[in-house]
Amino acid sequence: MAELSIAGTPGRVMKADGDRSARARLVILLLCLALALSVFLSLTSGASDASAVRVIRDWFTGAVPADAALAGRDRLIVYDIRMPRVLLGVLIGAALAVCGAVMQGLFRNPLADPGLIGVSAGSSLGAVAIIVLGTTWLAPGTLALGTLALPLAAFVGGLAVTLLLYAIATRQGRTSVATMLLAGIAINALAMALTGILIFMADDRQLRDLTFWQLGSLAGATWPKIGTVGPVIVLALSAMPFLARGLNALALGEATAGHLGIPVQRLKYTAIVGGSAAVGASVAVSGGIGFIGIVVPHVLRLAIGPDNRYLLPASALLGASLLLLADAVARTIVAPAELPIGIVTAVAGAPFFLWILLRKRGIVDL
Amino acid sequence: MVEARDISVAIGGKRIVSHVDFAARPGEVSAIVGPNGSGKTTLLKALTGELAYTGTVTLNGHDLSVMKPVEAATLRAVLPQSTALSFPFTVREIVRLGLIGGRSGALPGEDARLPERALARVDLDGFAGRFYQELSGGEQQRVQLARVLCQVWAPGLEGRPRYLFLDEPVSSLDVKHQLIIMNIARDFARRGGGVVAILHDLNLTAMYADRIFVLHHGQLAAAGAPTDVLNDELIEKVFDCRLKVGALPAGSVPFVLPQSAA
Numbered sequence: 001m002a003e004l005s006i007a008g009t010p011g012r013v014m015k016a017d018g019d020r021s022a023r024a025r026l027v028i029l030l031l032c033l034a035l036a037l038s039v040f041l042s043l044t045s046g047a048s049d050a051s052a053v054r055v056i057r058d059w060f061t062g063a064v065p066a067d068a069a070l071a072g073r074d075r076l077i078v079y080d081i082r083m084p085r086v087l088l089g090v091l092i093g094a095a096l097a098v099c100g101a102v103m104q105g106l107f108r109n110p111l112a113d114p115g116l117i118g119v120s121a122g123s124s125l126g127a128v129a130i131i132v133l134g135t136t137w138l139a140p141g142t143l144a145l146g147t148l149a150l151p152l153a154a155f156v157g158g159l160a161v162t163l164l165l166y167a168i169a170t171r172q173g174r175t176s177v178a179t180m181l182l183a184g185i186a187i188n189a190l191a192m193a194l195t196g197i198l199i200f201m202a203d204d205r206q207l208r209d210l211t212f213w214q215l216g217s218l219a220g221a222t223w224p225k226i227g228t229v230g231p232v233i234v235l236a237l238s239a240m241p242f243l244a245r246g247l248n249a250l251a252l253g254e255a256t257a258g259h260l261g262i263p264v265q266r267l268k269y270t271a272i273v274g275g276s277a278a279v280g281a282s283v284a285v286s287g288g289i290g291f292i293g294i295v296v297p298h299v300l301r302l303a304i305g306p307d308n309r310y311l312l313p314a315s316a317l318l319g320a321s322l323l324l325l326a327d328a329v330a331r332t333i334v335a336p337a338e339l340p341i342g343i344v345t346a347v348a349g350a351p352f353f354l355w356i357l358l359r360k361r362g363i364v365d366l
Numbered sequence: 367m368v369e370a371r372d373i374s375v376a377i378g379g380k381r382i383v384s385h386v387d388f389a390a391r392p393g394e395v396s397a398i399v400g401p402n403g404s405g406k407t408t409l410l411k412a413l414t415g416e417l418a419y420t421g422t423v424t425l426n427g428h429d430l431s432v433m434k435p436v437e438a439a440t441l442r443a444v445l446p447q448s449t450a451l452s453f454p455f456t457v458r459e460i461v462r463l464g465l466i467g468g469r470s471g472a473l474p475g476e477d478a479r480l481p482e483r484a485l486a487r488v489d490l491d492g493f494a495g496r497f498y499q500e501l502s503g504g505e506q507q508r509v510q511l512a513r514v515l516c517q518v519w520a521p522g523l524e525g526r527p528r529y530l531f532l533d534e535p536v537s538s539l540d541v542k543h544q545l546i547i548m549n550i551a552r553d554f555a556r557r558g559g560g561v562v563a564i565l566h567d568l569n570l571t572a573m574y575a576d577r578i579f580v581l582h583h584g585q586l587a588a589a590g591a592p593t594d595v596l597n598d599e600l601i602e603k604v605f606d607c608r609l610k611v612g613a614l615p616a617g618s619v620p621f622v623l624p625q626s627a628a
Contacts, residue, residue, distance in 0.1 A: 109452055248466070255446065259439060260463060301454060
């Protein structure tokens with residue numbers, strides 16, 4: 001049970017006063033460097049031999065390259081292919097990791113993850129509905145909303161699942177782990193079944209568009225897409241730091257958080273709406289990318305503790321870095337073809353997740 | 367003053383508390399006693415706004431039902447029966463959560479040191495760096511009390527009394543720590559605050575409570591000073607157990623009362 005030890009690794013050396021804020025700040029600083037390094041690696045690696053360093057240097061110095069045609073091709077690759085992809089990777093990696101941390105705080109459970117409990121599946125359903133039905137049944141909606149229709153539908157799907165889950169799994173301020181996971185499995189299956197029906201209805205062109213939802217990929221990154229989902233993700237993520245203190249208090253339970261002066265209802269709704277918006281926007285452009293949301297916050301809790309004031313920014317940084325690295329692997333390991341990034345994160349993340357379960361068998365009370 | 371008039375609480379269609387009047391004055395320890403299932407915790411949850419109730423609850427004359435969480439948190443802190451965590455917080459991180467509202471009432475600049483001082487008061491000196499989840503139930507209970515003490519460190523703020531609501535604060539503690547915790551409660555009251563505590567041990571209740579509220583089947587069976595309330599008839603009626611107040615055990619049977627503490 002939870003009363004027993006799951007805390008840190010036994011024998012872990014910690015300052016005797018239990019204050020981990022200094023270590024947390026140091027870790028965040030290191031993660032900033034790691035992200036810078038990941039961005040550099042992503043910009044400079046890829047199937048083509050285009051030199052991002054040279055392109056950026058030329059841009060800074062205004063130098064005119066000797067081979068104009070080659071330089072033009074390199075500029076195109078760096079500016080229009082790699083840069084939007086890197087930016088998208090940063091946005092989505094940060095969004096998935098921060099939403100994971102926020103959902104875990106909301107459900108008071110380290111196993112809550114947008115992918116695991118069906119939120120991503122709900123978003124996928126919304127997105128697929130727009131792709132398949134956008135020209136027929138939902139045509140008035142897609143016409144009115146334009147490029148916003150897809151992310152909006154993904155957001156609504158994710159929001160619906162989160163609200164449903166919360167209503168099912170929470171009774172009198174206590175969230176049941178077992179109910180949450182089981183309800184998540186059921187909702188996941190339902191959303192996938194409905195998605196399956198839509199795919200069954202899709203034509204060939206739509207099917208090509210759809211394939212990438214199943215696996216997840218950053219390959220569709222373009223500047224217009226970033227223009228659509230970027231503001232949603234940035235807006236949702238910038239609301240999250242304001243939830244940090246409330247989520248800390250919420251770890252003691254809803255009632256106690258309220259007694260500490262936290263407006264619990266507002267906190268919950270902000271977390272649910274913001275989290276669904278960010279996850280929905282991410283799913284809308286990149287499909288389902290799993291395990292970032294559960295692995296990143298978990299590793300960071302071991303390193304710097306569960307204080308959300310540090311956990312949320314650190315999750316954003318580590319999530320962005322890891323997704324960029326996963327994408328670099330996806331792009332280069334079978335070049336010139338590329339692996340869907342969802343496969344890379346699943347291959348790395350699933351065993352890690354099993355390891356968490358093994359360590360926590362005592363408290364996951366199923 | 368914490369004043370409640372005609373409080374009723376129903377959970378799932380079943381009435382748990384019926385028409386209870388309650389008043390806890392600053393400067394006093396008010397104890398709620400009664401057998402299991404008599405509605406003590408439910409009443410406390412109504413008094414702290416955690417459960418929906420009919421009737422009125424006022425804190426220092428202000429209607430609780432229209433108070434914002436932060437306003438209520440400035441006036442009172444609440445200790446639940448037990449608190450389990452699923453994240454690896456250290457003891458200091460938990461205690462510091464009591465300062466989240468920023469109205470401890472300590473002198474400016476003292477807040478940073480309050481967690482240590484609160485832990486020392488509940489006899490957990492040196493525990494700040496331990497993981498909460500690695501502590502025993504009794505230790506966890508005292509960590510939570512330290513957090514609650516941080517929240518209302520000064521028993522009064524801006525001339526108005528503040529309150530501690532304690533749900534079975536000593537239920538999982540050994541006798542030494544029962545006395546320490548009850549002394550903290552009495553000290554808080556002596557310095558002008560009010561304490562509302564659910565207690566099971568009638569001897570501790572008689573020793574520390576200024577007023578006792580006895581619940582029986584969700585209704586108030588008696589209220590008043592310990593000497594007026596604790597009598598043979600009431601105990602037999604409420605606890606369904608024939609006990610004699612003040613009777614000593616026969617000859618050689620040892621007994622240990624908290625009142626004998628030096």
